[in-house]
Amino acid sequence: MVDSIDQSKNVELTEDDLENKSKGELIKLAGQLRDRRNELNQMASERASDRDDLNAKTREKVDEAQEHREERDELNEKVQEHKESRNDLNAEANELFDKVEQLKNEMELDEGKSIEELESEIEDLEFKQQTEVLSSEDERELIEKIEEKRDKLASKKEKLDQTEDLDGLKEEAEEVRSEASQHHQKVTELADEAQKHHNEMIEAYREADDIRDEADEMHEKFVEAQEAADQHHEDFVRVQKRLRELDKKEEAEERSAREEKQEAAREEAEEIYQKFKEGETLDTEDLMKLQKAGKL
Incomplete structure (x- = not known):
């Protein structure tokens, strides 16, 4: 946190100062304005540099957040691809398992007698047919039973072949x-990784916002120092202008005084010259005045 500039160190300039302060006081005031201006310019420069550094860090954090965003989006695309593959494969697996159940129901392997039982019963019936004396009707019934069991046995064996x-x-x-x-x-796995990048993106954006707030505050402090420096510069220029006016005024006054002195010397020399022409005796000082005025 950068403090505001110390207003007590600022140098004030009023119109009364310009009009009424002496040249020496104004020279001193100009020096104070110049020194404070330079100090404030240095302060503004440092704050501008700090602001620029913070803005650079903000951009770095935004770039970092953008990288995490791109990583997250790429991972989410892969997540979607694997989801689609998973769903397609699950649907295919469900269809296959449905066919398995359907085939099992069609085979009915667990229903009725086993192959061994049927073979044993057929063997017993055939033995009976071969060893017992049966009426035509009983033999026909026996043959029908044998054929029926043979059909069941053949169906059972056919279904058994289908188990492969x-x-x-x-x-x-x-x-x-x-x-x-x-x-x-x-x-x-990819969804977890994508969420990690999402969280890091959010954190990077949050840090960027915090740093940007610092940069904005630093910019305000820079403007404060720069405006104060500019004001001191303007006042320094005004004092310099006033000093030039005073210099010109002094020069004019000195020139006027010289001219008045020269005029007085000419008039005095003229009076001495008239005395000389009239035959009055002149002392050495009078002669020097005439010589200086070009009368001799």
Whole structure:
């Protein structure tokens, strides 16, 4: 915090000072005005330099904030890209898992008897057919049962062959989901980094505002010192002008006094010359006056 200038050190000049102070007093006053002007100019120069330094620091902080803004925006763009990839992959994984569930429902592997049970029952029925004497109707019913169980066994085996496709589809779905998770992890990491740059940007802008306030205050102090220096310079110039007027007045008065003295000397010489022409005796001083006046 820079203090205001000490007003008590300023030099005041009034119209009464210009009109009534003696030449010696005005010379002294001019020296005081000059010294205070120089002091204030030095003060203004230092404050201008401090202001410029603060403005430079403000620009540095603004540049720093802008760099963080650009970093944040670039990271946010990457976040958006990874979000889109994650969402697309999750949607793909969901479709694959839906197909897995649909295929499992279609296969119904867990329903009914197992392959081993069906094979055992078919074997028992065929043995019965081969070893027992059956009526035509009983044999026909037995054959129908055997065919029915053979159909179920064939369907069961066909569905069992499809489990390899099911496992492959499930593995593909899990791989896609894993890839989506990796993109989600990148979203989290990049979003955290983007937030860090955002916070640093806000802090840099806040510091820039604080420094700018200091620079504005310093500029006001500079203007205060410069205006006071300018006023002292103007008053110094006014005193100098008054001194020149007094010098001219003194010169005029001295010239007038010389002319009056010269005129008086001429008149006196003329009187002495008339005495000389009239035959009066002149002393040495009178002769010197005549010689000086060019009468001899």
